[in-house]
Amino acid sequence: MQLSETVTFGGSSLDRAAEMRGDAPKLKALTDSDASRAVLFWRGKPLVAASDDGLTLAKLSMRHPILTGLADPVFLGRESEGTGYFAYELRGWVPEGLDEAALQEFLDQSEQTHPALTEGQHFAELRAVMTRVDARDAELAATGKAILGWHATHGFCAACGVKSDIFMAGWQRICPVCKTHHFPRTDPVVIMLVTRGNSVLLGRSPHWPDGMYSLLAGFIEPGETMEAAVRREVYEEAGIRIGHVRYLASQPWAFPSSLMLGCTGEALTHEITLDPVELEDALWITREELMEVFAGRRTDILPARKGAIAQFLLSNWLADRGE
Template sequence: MRIAETVTFGGSGLDRSAAVRGDTAQLDALWRDPRARVVPIWRGKPSFDGPSALGWVATDHPVLSNAAPVVFLGLDEAGPRFAADLSAWQPDGDAAPASGAFFDPTEQCHPGLPDTCRFAELRGAMADLSPRDAECAATAKAVIGWLHSHRFCSSCGAESAVAMAGWQRICGSCGAHHFPRTDPVVIMLITRGNRVLLGRSPGWPEGMYSCLAGFMEPGETLEAAVRREVFEEAGIRVGSVRYLASQPWPYPSSLMIGTAGEALDEAITLDPVELESARWVSREDMALAFAGEHPEIRAPRRGAIAGFLLKNWLADRLD
């Protein structure tokens, strides 16, 4: 797919400078660089400054004095880029995040940050960010999330230490090295003639439908995973499968692998554990959904690869 890397979180080309991660002296020099900037992260929420930019701060900003861990993201054309975790900060009660919601609409304003900055869900702003800010936000959220969720060594159970500028955890007890994980997920644009197969999971907002998706299993090819997931969830057999595009998806640590597949039949048999509903949707109805005019299907989420695939299917740009 020629425009694959125009998907949100893709195509920025950030120089991650992995060779620098183990060089303490060079990292210190980059941190002291007056052009260096840091994006604070609070409990998975990046700091935003305005509606469409990350809330970068200088490395000597007072709010970073108790931040931990700090992750080296890479070298931007404008200078070094880092992320720092401010999750130890406790907001006032009325600014606490929502719990159990599909999307947390609450925003938190740290008193030590500029008045224009607030912590907010990346899902709500991802489509409005520049490609570079989007890549930095996704990387920072995923790596800091991994550092929190993998504090203890999976080999011996001892607490591990952050190393390599946030890109490793090393166990001081058994010496095991642990690295950030990425979970591959296939997401499928399954078509039959002029129609596309969409489904919705239990608990999703009213009218929200998307392409079917599922985690790949060990020992499984991409094509096999597509066929298995579609058959398990909707009872549809799939023939040919081809790759289209991929998207890092830091909720919390997936790589969405976008594919196109041709359905061999159309009778739907739902797995009620995975799907609340599934349906075949014509191009005409999909166009109405994108325009916000369909009576039952809402427009796909901006920035998500499902919407990217569906939009380009409508425009006949899957080559």
């Protein structure tokens, strides 16, 4: 495995068994298997469980009572020994004493428990637990969150407006009238490790917690290459011209449906000109200064959150590690 594949949500190599999605008999046999397991979500938050090692993604029996009456699940994949994984969305339940404001915070730290579940099982924001579960659990959680989120927001045919039906074990929707097939959406985003000599460019958005800085990022536009997007985004947000661009690593980011494409870009200019709509601040920071940040010895600048590809790219730059 390459270093680039060890990023959070990557490197698990889950067998998604796409050939089974349209095979109803085989899929039913897997659904009915005692070995198969359900991964449950509530408002996009996966169900996790405390374990001796810290935290795991809860995997329920396909016959668990809480699944009764829920919509058909999405088939996520299978293990080599035949265990199938299916993602369910728990709808219509409102936890007692729910704090709606907590759900809207930058990083939702709230946890919800359901009376039908066992002690230690709770729903948690994926960003808050993504570094506490193993690679397979992280991939299952990110995949389930992304595909269920797509179904929640794309329930009608974009061609004729009729309510569409779930198809291919959840990996397509099909219009019953015009027969148009709709596929899950993934939005490509470039995130840039922009360097000039011994310094790297960091920026912060206005809505971020005080002191938090990260790498610049932006969506790739239609008809645009990844390299062109890097150069355009950095110039638009910080006024820096970029020369050579190189791809480093990628990370699926199910918040809600992005694929982060980590790149490095060589800055040709130094002076920063901010776009105040996109950035509240941007600065150059040396390798030695960034090491102080990562060591927690500075209070004015906080590092990118653990588990995000920005933190992965920066930590490997500090260690002078390549792909």
